[in-house]
Amino acid sequence: MTVPIAAALRRPRFTAAAVQASPVFLDPAATVAKAVALIHEAAEHGATLVVFPEVFVPGYPYWNWTMNPVQGSPWYERLYRASVDVPGPYVDALRAAARRAGVVLVIGVNERGRHSLGVLYNTVLVIDADGELLSVHRKLVPTWAEKLTWTPGDGSTLRVHDTAVGPLGALACGENTNPLARFTLLAQGELVHAACYIALPVAPEDYDMAEAIALRAAAHCFEGKVFTVVSCSTISPEIVDAIAGEDQQLRKQLSRPRSALSGIFGPDGRAVTEPLVDEEGIVYAEIDLGHCVRPKQMHDIVGHYNRFDVFRLHVDNRPLRPLTFPEPPPKEEE
Numbered sequence: 001m002t003v004p005i006a007a008a009l010r011r012p013r014f015t016a017a018a019v020q021a022s023p024v025f026l027d028p029a030a031t032v033a034k035a036v037a038l039i040h041e042a043a044e045h046g047a048t049l050v051v052f053p054e055v056f057v058p059g060y061p062y063w064n065w066t067m068n069p070v071q072g073s074p075w076y077e078r079l080y081r082a083s084v085d086v087p088g089p090y091v092d093a094l095r096a097a098a099r100r101a102g103v104v105l106v107i108g109v110n111e112r113g114r115h116s117l118g119v120l121y122n123t124v125l126v127i128d129a130d131g132e133l134l135s136v137h138r139k140l141v142p143t144w145a146e147k148l149t150w151t152p153g154d155g156s157t158l159r160v161h162d163t164a165v166g167p168l169g170a171l172a173c174g175e176n177t178n179p180l181a182r183f184t185l186l187a188q189g190e191l192v193h194a195a196c197y198i199a200l201p202v203a204p205e206d207y208d209m210a211e212a213i214a215l216r217a218a219a220h221c222f223e224g225k226v227f228t229v230v231s232c233s234t235i236s237p238e239i240v241d242a243i244a245g246e247d248q249q250l251r252k253q254l255s256r257p258r259s260a261l262s263g264i265f266g267p268d269g270r271a272v273t274e275p276l277v278d279e280e281g282i283v284y285a286e287i288d289l290g291h292c293v294r295p296k297q298m299h300d301i302v303g304h305y306n307r308f309d310v311f312r313l314h315v316d317n318r319p320l321r322p323l324t325f326p327e328p329p330p331k332e333e334e
Helices: 005-010 028-044 069-082 089-101 144-148 173-177 179-186 209-224 237-244 248-254 289-298
Strands: 014-020 047-051 104-112 120-127 133-138 161-163 166-172 192-197 227-232 261-265 281-287
Touching (some): 005 166, 014 028, 028 089, 028 281, 069 104, 069 120, 069 144, 089 104, 089 120, 120 166, 120 192, 133 166, 166 173, 173 209, 192 209, 209 227, 209 261, 261 281
Parallel strands (some): 014 047, 014 227, 166 192, 192 227
Antiparallel strands (some): 014 281, 161 166, 227 261
16 A cells, blocks of 8 residues: 655645653553643644654563563563553543644554453554544564563554655664565655654663664665654653662663664754753654655665565565454355
């Protein structure tokens, strides 16, 4: 499926907002209330696209990195009980906020599976400015220790949507390192990419998360000649207290600098404005989709600068279900 990409050029420039904030840890009601307040704050500053971090509601399972699976199991139950049903009242509140503010909203949630207590998804919601829920994208592959919490998604939601701000796609954190997932969005006409991340101070010591995020955003923008809005969570003192307790070494690790970066990047791979590192806040920038045209003439990996007679990508976009009942047999005529 492709979107009417040329029509995007007739739309006016718009302001995008990248939110960098902490959730109210494992409290979905308070976190959604915080998100609603930030949506309206961004709209008051002229934003018509607002992007929030990965699994912002109600937070990230840091215990997967700091505890063994047995120690972390009670935390999994806490997260499950605090997670979101889609559809459900928390999603309704976010849809209503997007509609009232007149913004396209991208936000990460922990989504409960409808068929099993052992299923949680790392889900990115895309909500249009009229409040319509356009996408429930479930992270294709949980990263490393995240496999202890999340079930993989499928290809049915790897789609670009014709939103009020233009053709928009979204990926969660490590998905932005997957060239095939990114190409799938670009080949559908993506011009605006939302990249949702979490702060990761628990990575190996030589890993600079802020630099890694910036590199990934720059690569996608330069390769696809698109804009990317990056939103990353922060780690609040509340999260440090909950996960580390009195463990001073772990407290120091969770407070590690350069664990989060949010910003907006242009089709040349450069940041449109100064990114925000570690601190809570909102980054704003004006986006003109017309700036995507000339770079495409030079280097279009989903058009003239490819060899589709040599390379082919097959994407299975069927929803995966735990079981399928056969169709009932036709009734015999009497």
